[in-house]
Amino acid sequence: MRVPYLAALRYKEPGLRKREQWERVWERQREEDRTGERLDIKVPPKYTGADFLKHSYWSNRGKLDVPKERFVSYPGASTDNDPSLLLGWAGWNHRDQAEALVNLLMDRSSVDGWSKDDPRFVPLLAGLQEIMPWVHQWYDAYDEEWGDNPAQEFQTALNRGRADRNLSQDDLRAWRPEKKRAGRKKAAV
Template identity: 45%
Template sequence: MQRRLDLIDSDPNIRLLEKPEFKRRWAVTPWSVQLTKALEAAILDRLERAELWRDEQGPRTRSVAELADLLRTDAVLRELAAVLTGSAEPDLTGVLGSLTGDEAVPYLAAHRYKPSGLEKYRTWQEVWELQRREDAGEKVDIAVPAKYGKPDFRKDVYWKARGKLDVPKERFVLYPDLRREADGTPVLGWAGWDHRNQALALGRELPVQESLGADDVALTPLVAGLVELEPWLHQWHAEEDPVFGASPAAVITQVIDQYLLRMGMTRDDVTAWTPPAPTRGRRPKRS
């Protein structure tokens, strides 16, 4: 050890290499943090099992409370939740709600973006339409649109999941406009769905929400969600499906047309919808 110290003192090159900034720090993430992250990831992985997100009628959305009810017999998930919370009887609804909150992005552009992001989104939709025309053999000029930035998104978690090119990397789809009777937990879909299944799950919700008292105003964002999916359905799912006797694209277009006719609106009208600004209550005056 003394010879090493003497060499460091006598040789400027060795002395430079032995400075702290050139040494491996061996800094590691604490075990408790690694364990927590691993437990959370394992629970979320179990939530992404495809069978949870469908029933005998096809793809369907689930509230967090519904997911918790479905998973109460899942011994592995219960053990993971118990270790994560330190409780032998963990509150599954609370655990799932806290974990899915940062892993879900809304289904509708108006819920994802601020006005600047919505403007970029509309531009990107025009680009994709031009691309479809070019794929069909038409000669078109396609300009490269502006990329998204963090300020374009309504929440940081949406930016984290989508990034500058708006590429979906989230695990779940959030439906802020859906509700359940006597269940106030968030309603989710699976981000592993293709456009067909996204549209079918959303289309199934229209009569459900009507049965719960939703009027045309409340249904507008749901129809807008189908309109946003419509071009992709006609691009990828235009062939006849034996289940429907028609193509999924044709079925969803028919659903959209029916609701628009009843509501007296156009596709542009519903896609212009934006969520109402949050209201802030006043503090009561002191007497």
Template identity: 50%
Template sequence: MPGLIEATSISVPSKYAKVDFRNDAYWSNRGKLDLPKERFILYPEVGRETDPTPLLGWAGWNHAQQGLALATIYALRESEGVDRERLVPVVAGIAEVLP
């Protein structure tokens, strides 16, 4: 058929490497799969103050699930006594996923 590209003429994309990520923690959290479709949501600076591990969510969550995750984060950080100004990004994230 005219206009179709033969499958063997398409080169295989290069594998992801550690240098492709801004932070070593992102590389270590991505797992063994090397698929361009794998995605995570990073919730920056909303984790526990005593734990430097990045807080990640799955990009496959729908808006309701993302909102629930953010509301849970908000409730947990509020119960820990975190200053409300630090929770503004969490509230902004909730507002982004609201219909």
């Protein structure tokens, strides 16, 4: 089973509001870790099946949104020549996920020739922004094997991608997929 990389592709609006609460809790927990000061952190609400866009996402994530799927999907990130759904391994750590997104951003720009104002870049940048707190938490130091500081490298790519497209953090947070229009089926003649 596969689940999309980006919260806006997984959740309905109520689920996205719950996700925002969870993100605030995670930030407060990071603050506790940084300061050593115990904070009064309220437990956010658990997810329900109604929070997810598809039942399969719910069945693979559950009430705490814990990934149990095998693959992560990247809808809309395929090349123009091959529109097959791109998949990644759900077992990638946050650094690997950020690297995949940065590589997609670079490839679509330099290899596939997407113009910088192509709207398909926005969800990729939103996905990168969404995982950056985790990248900063776990990979914000020089890594000899990596040859650099992964968090700084990916943050630079995110900042450049946003600046090139005149997008703010709020623009990325507010991005939602275009709603599909339900059309009438043509009558058989």
